Amino acid sequence: MPSFKDIKELARGYLHEGDLEPLEKAYLFAEKVHADQVHPTSGESYIAHLLSVTEILLVMKLDLQTVISGLLHGVLKRDPTLSIREVEEDFGKDVANIIRGATRITNVKFNSKLTYQAENVRKLLLAMASDIRVLLVKLGDRLHDMRSYILNDKELQKELARETLELYAPLASRLGIDWMKRELEDLAFKFLYPEEYADLIARIESSTADRENYVKEVINILQMKLAEINLTQCEIIGRPKHLYSIYKKIIAQKIPLEKVYDKVAFRIIVDTVTECYEALGVVHANWPPVPGRIKDFISTPKGNNYQSMHTTVIGPYGEFMEVQIRTHQMDRVAQEGVAAHWAYKEGQTISRQDAKVFRGLKQLVQWLQELKDPKEFLDSVRGELFDPDVYALTPNGEVKEFTQGSTPLDFAYIIHTEVGNSCVGAKVNGKIVPLKYKLQNGDMVEIITSPKQKPRRDWLSIVRTSRAKSRIRHWLRREEKEKAMNVGREICERELRKYDTSVKKIIKTGHMRQILKTTRCNSLEDLLGKIGSGALPIQNVIKVLQPDELLAEEAERAAEQEMIDVAPSLQKHDRASSEGITIEGVDDMLVKISQCCLPVPGDPIMGFITTGRGISIHKANCHNLLATDPQRRIEVSWSADTKTVHRAQIFLITQNKKGMLAAVSNAISMDDANIVELEAKINAENLSTSKMVLEVESLDHLSRLLQHLRQIDGVIEVRRR
Numbered sequence: 001m002p003s004f005k006d007i008k009e010l011a012r013g014y015l016h017e018g019d020l021e022p023l024e025k026a027y028l029f030a031e032k033v034h035a036d037q038v039h040p041t042s043g044e045s046y047i048a049h050l051l052s053v054t055e056i057l058l059v060m061k062l063d064l065q066t067v068i069s070g071l072l073h074g075v076l077k078r079d080p081t082l083s084i085r086e087v088e089e090d091f092g093k094d095v096a097n098i099i100r101g102a103t104r105i106t107n108v109k110f111n112s113k114l115t116y117q118a119e120n121v122r123k124l125l126l127a128m129a130s131d132i133r134v135l136l137v138k139l140g141d142r143l144h145d146m147r148s149y150i151l152n153d154k155e156l157q158k159e160l161a162r163e164t165l166e167l168y169a170p171l172a173s174r175l176g177i178d179w180m181k182r183e184l185e186d187l188a189f190k191f192l193y194p195e196e197y198a199d200l201i202a203r204i205e206s207s208t209a210d211r212e213n214y215v216k217e218v219i220n221i222l223q224m225k226l227a228e229i230n231l232t233q234c235e236i237i238g239r240p241k242h243l244y245s246i247y248k249k250i251i252a253q254k255i256p257l258e259k260v261y262d263k264v265a266f267r268i269i270v271d272t273v274t275e276c277y278e279a280l281g282v283v284h285a286n287w288p289p290v291p292g293r294i295k296d297f298i299s300t301p302k303g304n305n306y307q308s309m310h311t312t313v314i315g316p317y318g319e320f321m322e323v324q325i326r327t328h329q330m331d332r333v334a335q336e337g338v339a340a341h342w343a344y345k346e347g348q349t350i351s352r353q354d355a356k357v358f359r360g361l362k363q364l365v366q367w368l369q370e371l372k373d374p375k376e377f378l379d380s381v382r383g384e385l386f387d388p389d390v391y392a393l394t395p396n397g398e399v400k401e402f403t404q405g406s407t408p409l410d411f412a413y414i415i416h417t418e419v420g421n422s423c424v425g426a427k428v429n430g431k432i433v434p435l436k437y438k439l440q441n442g443d444m445v446e447i448i449t450s451p452k453q454k455p456r457r458d459w460l461s462i463v464r465t466s467r468a469k470s471r472i473r474h475w476l477r478r479e480e481k482e483k484a485m486n487v488g489r490e491i492c493e494r495e496l497r498k499y500d501t502s503v504k505k506i507i508k509t510g511h512m513r514q515i516l517k518t519t520r521c522n523s524l525e526d527l528l529g530k531i532g533s534g535a536l537p538i539q540n541v542i543k544v545l546q547p548d549e550l551l552a553e554e555a556e557r558a559a560e561q562e563m564i565d566v567a568p569s570l571q572k573h574d575r576a577s578s579e580g581i582t583i584e585g586v587d588d589m590l591v592k593i594s595q596c597c598l599p600v601p602g603d604p605i606m607g608f609i610t611t612g613r614g615i616s617i618h619k620a621n622c623h624n625l626l627a628t629d630p631q632r633r634i635e636v637s638w639s640a641d642t643k644t645v646h647r648a649q650i651f652l653i654t655q656n657k658k659g660m661l662a663a664v665s666n667a668i669s670m671d672d673a674n675i676v677e678l679e680a681k682i683n684a685e686n687l688s689t690s691k692m693v694l695e696v697e698s699l700d701h702l703s704r705l706l707q708h709l710r711q712i713d714g715v716i717e718v719r720r721r
Helices: 004-012 017-033 046-059 064-072 084-091 093-104 114-130 132-148 154-174 178-192 194-205 208-227 243-253 273-286 328-341 352-369 374-384 408-415 417-421 457-461 466-497 503-509 512-519 524-533 538-545 548-565 660-670 699-710
Strands: 235-240 264-270 309-314 320-327 390-393 399-402 423-428 431-433 445-449 591-593 605-609 615-619 646-655 674-682 687-696 715-720
Touching: 004 017, 004 046, 017 046, 017 064, 017 084, 046 064, 046 132, 064 084, 064 093, 064 132, 084 093, 093 132, 132 154, 132 178, 154 178, 178 194, 178 243, 178 328, 194 243, 208 235, 208 264, 208 273, 264 273, 264 328, 273 309, 273 320, 320 328, 399 408, 408 417, 408 423, 408 445, 408 466, 417 423, 417 466, 457 466, 466 503, 466 524, 466 538, 503 512, 512 524, 512 538, 524 538, 646 660, 646 699, 660 674, 660 687, 660 699, 687 699, 699 715
Parallel strands: 264 320, 591 615
Antiparallel strands: 235 264, 309 320, 390 399, 423 431, 423 445, 605 615, 646 687, 646 715, 674 687
8 A cells, every 4th residue: 555655756756846735735635534434345444545546647647636636536425515616626626527527426336227327327428528537537446446355245346347347448448548458357357257267377377487488588589680680779578468368369269278379469669660660570571470460550540549560470389479569659658548648737738649539539428428228328338348359441541440240331330320321332442342241450441322221120130339230220219200100190180080170170279288298298299109109098198188078978989889799689790899809098999800810819919000990900929910010019908708709710631532521511510610711622642621711709619619620530630820
């Protein structure tokens, strides 16, 4: 644990002497607020935690306001009586804003209630877009939490680790702070997969001596070969790859540790860009490169400003080894990210590279804010913070980053939503490719569009990026909403005509406001959409409009209809009344039995709201129903006292002999069923195949009938179609 004396020494290394006074003032303030408080995950004093976070920020050589914010980031939570105005008066506006942003996102929990979780992540992203230093303080805070966790609460431990792996480590990567990203990933790996972590540590440590000897030998060879072209001032470093990256490779490639050849990465650091390419030539001249493993991030930097040359070669003793080549400035940016040339340092204007990073983060936040569904939002956050594996170019040479397996459709949606929506094809390196084509590093992509094109649902299985999936889903939902509104308008107009009114008249009379209030709809479009999708029964709207005398008339009409429905003379012929179907909350709706599957009472059923033809009733597993728009399906059920007849289609195979049809007809008649349609023919095997449409009362009635038909001598097969 660092002392405040250690903190002052670190600060003296790059801050002005005059900065030490406000830093000490902040320390005394924090010590007063957090007296006797214990940190919840480490068990140490809270002030010790604050000093450790401040040490991390000082190691990164951040500005005075960020360092002070590290010391004070918990004061508002600890002391509810303390106002942000007091902090601003004592330490300045910047510090107050950073502390306020950090306090709002103290309790981001990835495994808690979905909506709560999403809103807290939103707060983090918004605070980050407002001032990136909020995120830097949170990263320092999280890094020390992960380093010092000692509690026995395994669930809390895993929750903290999962959040670190899925949110904070990718954000550190976005800012280009590579050392922090690697340490956060390894610490999260330790908590999430303790057995795998311990096993990997043991197996790697068992070969430590051999690996160190190998590293020394390779460095000596590289120095000798580079000296031959007068590159004598370069720095060569050999380090093992971090544990989580090795673990990911083992899992992704399904290979044992022994087959992970590039467990060690070598870094050659030179003075100029020209020397980078000269060093690459030396490496390839002495060891054969592995095809497809050469990546030039110098000419095309990553989105977080990372620049380096990467190659994997078959090195000494046939071992695969990764070599990274970069300048000293590139190496500093690669390790420290935005902190390498910090925009907030005194008298320094923001660099073009930093501006690009911040602009990208703000665009990300702006886009994510449009997502309202909590699950979609969180999935998109995870998807957008991926480590890119593929780098493709626009015709203008602009580099776009993608995850492995991305397609031209993903590329189109990265350019612009409308480009994606109207995409009909793509040219890659001048050749037309299908939309399913997998983008490769260095591909130059040109998107072909058409104003007649619209997104299709099957595109969701083609794209890989969360942004493309979200945009496609958004368009499909909007289309479904418009369809539902049109269906809802038709239903409203048809039902309202019965009362000599219309939607237009209701708006003019001012009754629409009362309807929206009663039905809890935000607008007319919302009302029509809910009616069209079946979420709101039209009868609920009618009831709001009906005065008492109309309600009485309606009750009288319903009573008359009930008397008609039970009249014996109409039980088997009046099929248009209700078909024995109950639709919750809806009365007086046109209901029609679908002819494609002919459900009968006892079958699981589902209703489909047709355009202008009422509700069509299908069997719940009907393939035609399953191909329809889910938003227009509605729950229905058979009435308990259903006595109406229903049509069912059956298929028979019988022997071709005299009296066979008579025997079948007689059995059907004996079971009190009726043949409505009959189609029979003789097949090549001299068997009679028949299709019949029967009138039956229920599924039980039909099942008994089929059982009796199977018992007839000469009947080979009977089944329902």
